[in-house]
Amino acid sequence: MATAEPWQTAEVPGPKKAFVIAKADVAAKMINKAKRPVLIVGSKAVEIDFGDKKLIDYIIELAKKGKIPVVATAHMVNEFLKRDYKPKGWMPAVDISNRLTDPEWKGLDGKGQYDLALFVGLPYYMEWTILSGLKHFAPNLKTITLDNTYQPHASWSFPNTKVKDWAENLKVIIDNLGGE
Amino acid sequence: MATAEPWQTAEVPGPKKAFVIAKADVAAKMINKAKRPVLIVGSKAVEIDFGDKKLIDYIIELAKKGKIPVVATAHMVNEFLKRDYKPKGWMPAVDISNRLTDPEWKGLDGKGQYDLALFVGLPYYMEWTILSGLKHFAPNLKTITLDNTYQPHASWSFPNTKVKDWAENLKVIIDNLGGE
Amino acid sequence: MNRKNVRVKIDELKTDVGLFKNLELSIGKVTEEKWAEPMGPTPFPSVTALRNWDMKLLQRYKPFYMPFCDLCCLCTYGKCDLTGNKRGACGIDMAGQQSRIVLLACCIGAATHIGHARHLVEYLIEKYGRNYPLDVGGLNIQVEAPVTRLVCGVKPETLGDLEEVLDYTETQVTHLLSATHTGQEGNNLDFESKAFHAGMVDQVGMEVADIAQIAAYNLPKADPEAPLVDLGCGTINVEKPVILCIGHNVVPSVGIIDYLKANGLDSEIEVCGLCCSAHDATRYYKRAKIVGPISWQLRFIRSGFPDVVVLDEQCIRIDTYDEAQKVKAPVIAASEKNCVGLPNRTNDPPDEIVKDLVSGKTPGVLILDPEKVGEVATKVAVQIAPLRKKFKTLPEIDEIIQKSKGCRQCDDCRRACPQDLHIPEAIKAASQGDLTKLADLYELCIGCGRCEEACPIDLMIHSFIVKAGEKQLKQETYKIRCGRGAIQDVEIRNVGSPIVFGEIPGVVAVVGCANYPKGGEEVAEICKEFANRRFIVVTSGCAAMSAAMTKDDEGKTPYELYTGEFTAGGIVNVGSCVSNAHIAGAAIKIANIFAKRNLRANYEEIADYIHTRVGAVGLAWGAYSQKAASIAAGFWRLGVPVIVGPHGSKYRRMLLGRADKEEDWYVLDARTGEKVYVGPAPEHLFYAAETKEEAMVMIAKLCMRPNDTTKGRAIKLTHYIDLHKRLFGTMPEDIHLFVRTVADIPVTMKDEIIKILEKKKWKETVIPDPTLLPRLVRKRKE
């Protein structure tokens, strides 16, 4: 499997492609560096099971550790609430993404637009189109996908990664978050 | 300059892309291995000047050394003849390429279809479309471009290369041709 | 009497334009003006006639572009890189490019329906004459063609009257398509407006097609009790010769059915169909059977069931001919749109063609004469059935296990699968003798075959899945109420008031194709949920089929359980894709019949009415095609929100409202001219939902309209909150945007909600007589 090729073979982008996150701690650094990150969590976050926990459990840890506001898409808010974590907001994936293209948007807390959007758990092809929208129409936003599939339209993406390495990567990120 | 990206930025292909020829002698080996290679030489072969000689001069050397029949496209036959070299054939680039997709074609010598087509000196975008045609419709043909630009639709292509390194590469190939 | 293209010979004719002698008149149209309604402002609107209206909608629902490619490859200046704010060699930018593709898709979609309508009308006129009356519902339908009346300002009464309507639509499609040419339109909002225009003329085209066939073929005429017919592979008696019709044009199916009937073969032979031809065949002939939606094409053919495959047009897999050949079933192509490269045998004697097909001398033919198709298909079916013995290409279980052992676990199949299905895992399990994982994929697989194309060792993965799911396939026995056609005027009268005032919480149109993210069951579930909530659920196309494909504990399918009447709690199958026009028609008729707004060429006012008052939402959960795009566009221009499934994000853009921008949600109060904040109702005009849960909550929400009475709003809020709580586990956070006065608050939740309103610093507003059109303000404010 070509690791820095689009996970869905045909979803080839254009000339500008995501930089590959070669090591997970690099992602952590970028998150740490962001002034106003936001974390957008899609419906697959409960479908993906690492054995010990689910993707959403890692994400909650990550959000807490990094103090990153979460937007739950689809019906995910329920899954967060079940885990005693209240996302900062919930709305359709395309709605939050549309807002991220608006320089005037004040964010979930009214304090202003975000500078980094982390995506995880959307269906691959939907995340692909959404990240495409952001790449083209949110020039000041950086995007990182925390999924285990190469998302060419993100600013930064992991390559296609086995599920178990994915869990490792998430752990590394969580460990390296915060504490500047 | 991204070296294994299409030379013309937007001429992005699909999932299947040319392998990159990292070292020139590899190309020579592939040529040596071919049972029936053919060399297609386009109009830029006289435009490109390496200082000491022109591209066409290298190509003639290469064809002689490798005993590879040459098809001159455009008006190139004249340029070959001026240099006392008679190409095996001349015809439009699209005509020879179309023939290469026909398993029944008997070749310039009537002995049968070719198994390797070397391209050099066509306008980048035209070579791009032609190689695309061959990639999709000549499944049994291997293609190599000897240009200094990455041609994603070839089977094998050099990355985008500076002109002086290109000359070097051609020399290496010539040196390594023949003599199995 | 309206007639078109009458030829009369006249010796001498004295008129105010001069004296004609010895003339042969070819009379384009003889009109008896019977329609008393005065002509509205926009008869046969040009491309820009409704641009202002579009811009109003587009200001509120701004496009969010999600480019499907960074490049443009439309002309030989290209390819051009349009990344970010880069412009192409023609000067276009990315927003322009994406909206251009939207327009192009809508043009293709509209052209498809209109071209279909044109062939149909031409054929039916030839057969039944220009004066054949357009009876689509007898006395129950006074407004027989609401869309056409609204858009064109004419009142078609006969088949012949439809021609000028089609002329108009074709002119518009041509103009619109031309705007996609390099160096024409470039402004994204103008492209969007043009896409709306395409959607509007598409609706006209669909209406023309459906009323023509309803009238001429006597399909159910707005009949809430249209017969229940069979759906599902299991309903087809494969002991008999089976003729399979695929596509969207019922004419060849009618040719077959008529031939069967005329020759007393109707109980000898099974006629079944896939996609909309199946819908329409059952509307014509109760004994016809529906195999299923588009995604059943490969599985049904590979199962070897059909003995002859008749292809008409639209939604037909391109490889059907090859697949049919593999199961030794001859193919008859029956449409100019889809000639399949086959020899044109239209003018040959039927028996010669039959001979060649049965003998295998030619595996397929093109026959452009539907009657001949009927004869040939039937004879071939009868003769070939005993020969081919339902020859199939599905592998045996052993073979699956054996072949699966070769799997390299390379993931290529999964990476090719639009659904990202876990195929390699299932193949691995299969190689170990466990086919359950493959069987689990049966429901999720849309039957596209891309996995097989990708597999380096050529495993027939889809066939594996179908074989593993064969039990399911064979148990597919459902009932569907066949397409009823239009909605009766009296039904509109009954529900008009409760809909407009909000007491019927909404009309949900569940339509379109089968590109579902997680199988068709979700569609059935959504339909039932909203019917149970006393919404009016309307279905059509493949979605109407999926809605049928579920059973309750007693084995009853939704169409058996719910009424087919257009009323609260109904599940109403209008029919095939072209029947979608009746859904728009119903909304239009509410404005016309219930609210007595002028209909004739009065598009803007009616759309404004629908947008602000009629709580209708479209759901195209599996939309995949250009037709789906243009159908959606037709609803957008009427101001009706459309939800698509996650694959719909590939339609290049959403039309999203911004609930957080107060300034976007003002309407005019037609009584006072005052600008009144009405909240984000409806919040979005086009959007892709990620999961069915999200879609369901959004359906409830998008049904709210500024015009809701307090009682109506309270009911709508109840459903919204209830679904939100159940599916999202919590109260919605935006209730304050939808509560206008305390009376809006559902009584059962009063305290809870009041608390939220206080927290949100909610203030009471008035409920206006809402409009977006200044000219509709009756008393202007100083």
Next chain:
Amino acid sequence: MNRKNVRVKIDELKTDVGLFKNLELSIGKVTEEKWAEPMGPTPFPSVTALRNWDMKLLQRYKPFYMPFCDLCCLCTYGKCDLTGNKRGACGIDMAGQQSRIVLLACCIGAATHIGHARHLVEYLIEKYGRNYPLDVGGLNIQVEAPVTRLVCGVKPETLGDLEEVLDYTETQVTHLLSATHTGQEGNNLDFESKAFHAGMVDQVGMEVADIAQIAAYNLPKADPEAPLVDLGCGTINVEKPVILCIGHNVVPSVGIIDYLKANGLDSEIEVCGLCCSAHDATRYYKRAKIVGPISWQLRFIRSGFPDVVVLDEQCIRIDTYDEAQKVKAPVIAASEKNCVGLPNRTNDPPDEIVKDLVSGKTPGVLILDPEKVGEVATKVAVQIAPLRKKFKTLPEIDEIIQKSKGCRQCDDCRRACPQDLHIPEAIKAASQGDLTKLADLYELCIGCGRCEEACPIDLMIHSFIVKAGEKQLKQETYKIRCGRGAIQDVEIRNVGSPIVFGEIPGVVAVVGCANYPKGGEEVAEICKEFANRRFIVVTSGCAAMSAAMTKDDEGKTPYELYTGEFTAGGIVNVGSCVSNAHIAGAAIKIANIFAKRNLRANYEEIADYIHTRVGAVGLAWGAYSQKAASIAAGFWRLGVPVIVGPHGSKYRRMLLGRADKEEDWYVLDARTGEKVYVGPAPEHLFYAAETKEEAMVMIAKLCMRPNDTTKGRAIKLTHYIDLHKRLFGTMPEDIHLFVRTVADIPVTMKDEIIKILEKKKWKETVIPDPTLLPRLVRKRKE
């Protein structure tokens, strides 16, 4: 008298279809059948009516697909990977996909001309009435609409008669477009056949557009001595207010010119144009000036010359509005096709609009009333010219040098340049004060602006080039013979025989856009070369302009040096892109007027005639657009070969003959029914040449036809061999394929050729009365 849509009131009318009382008749058409010619086999042909003919051509000229993308992204099942033999989710394969895109492009192209024709005809009918006669050449033209007659089988005599023709074309475009929908046509040859059909109806659309405007606006009527007019930036007096019209629809330009004339301002104001609107403006008004082809748009605006920019439709850079704003020139959009997102001011008083434009309150408006455009454009030009003082955005030399120093030599510009121009080198030289390298690029640059989009430091590279080449720009002063329109019947009579027998060695149509690989000079050179060789050279569109842009030692331009008559050695500008129909028309008229073949609805026979006898070749050296694709397709269906420049390889496929396959080159001898080998004449139907030298040799070769007399063949061979020797440095190796009898051999080369023939084991064959249609064989062989 033919009339359409007459309204008559009749008290009582008794006819054979019944008694009509108190009727108001809207008469669609009053026909007096005057055309004695019997109706041919294919009036108003349907999509498949000529499929057999297409398949004959496509068997000989098989498509060679050169996919421009490995993917398909047309529906939301996608993207699909179609690499190699993979099929998409709808089952389509790569050959199907590429040919589908070809069809789509041809549909867009045809729709563009037809939509243009429809607007034009509608407007002219409104202005001049339905009965306005279609005089396109007075007594010199009996066959006023050869394409329409041939295709439709009608003989239009008035503007009103054109409506049913347009109805037909729109119906066809709609059907064809619908075939591109997912799940319709899938066979590549059927797609190709449909693309041919699109090309054919496109030709009808073009003809309708041009004969309508010629008749109504009294443009030159088939006039070999149409006036010479000015072309080039240097011919425009920039001291005056300048109105620039861009596009393809002359109506707004006429509005301007009429206003100028009516107000005595014609010597005060310069009216100039780019693209085909410029052609047509000069056909209407000798004092109008042509700036140049499409690639001059940016350079002319950035030079600050225009004071008002009027946009109509087609071939307009999308960023014109932005560029015009930068030079402070107001923009008036004048077409529904291209609204530019501007406010629609059509119904506002002109002076209000003028005020807003001059004050800059609004930098652009949409005005859909050409008369109003005329008034507003003129008044704005007069008022704003002194204010904006030809404000330009071209940099000064110093600035170029300074800014060039920032260049990173990153190659991004070059990699974005469609021409792969050596920009970084030129910028480096510029940074060192040497602008000659930049100036060298002036001729090669097609003005697309992609380099600027790519440059990471935002250098205005195209402006740098234009500034460096400013001297050239200002020296561009040429003469062009304005578009003459159709070819006279008498001219056809004069050249019919020498063309058909081969004594005039060929008709070369040099047409289309300006996407040249190496500047426009090559076009001029080719035109002169073939005119000198006594071919008939016909030009149109941007190529007609490029043909003018060269001077001999005495400063004479080709149109001054060569006759405008349709005769050996002429360079004949027919006019704008829609005038291309006259080129097809000329070929058709040769078959009809000279050879007396029936014309009416007799497409197949006429095309067969042209293909086997009329040595015509199209050269679209800079073709870029979808229109170019459909224009080419129209020629293909007539059997006329088309050559494009190397960028044309992006059109997705070639139609290539195989000279080496003897079996492909047999025709029937109409006298005997015998199959006769005639050699590969013409060898290809569509192909992209790499260099002008290749194109020139190929033009000569592709002019050979089976019907050539020995004398004619000898002449054609002489040119072929001569050009081959000169440009390729050697004898052609395929002469034996073109020599049928010894008498074919050019005497001057006899010995040399005989030797070759011997080596190639040549055998003499007969010269047949060639046809590809068995039904045209007069005496059938047993």
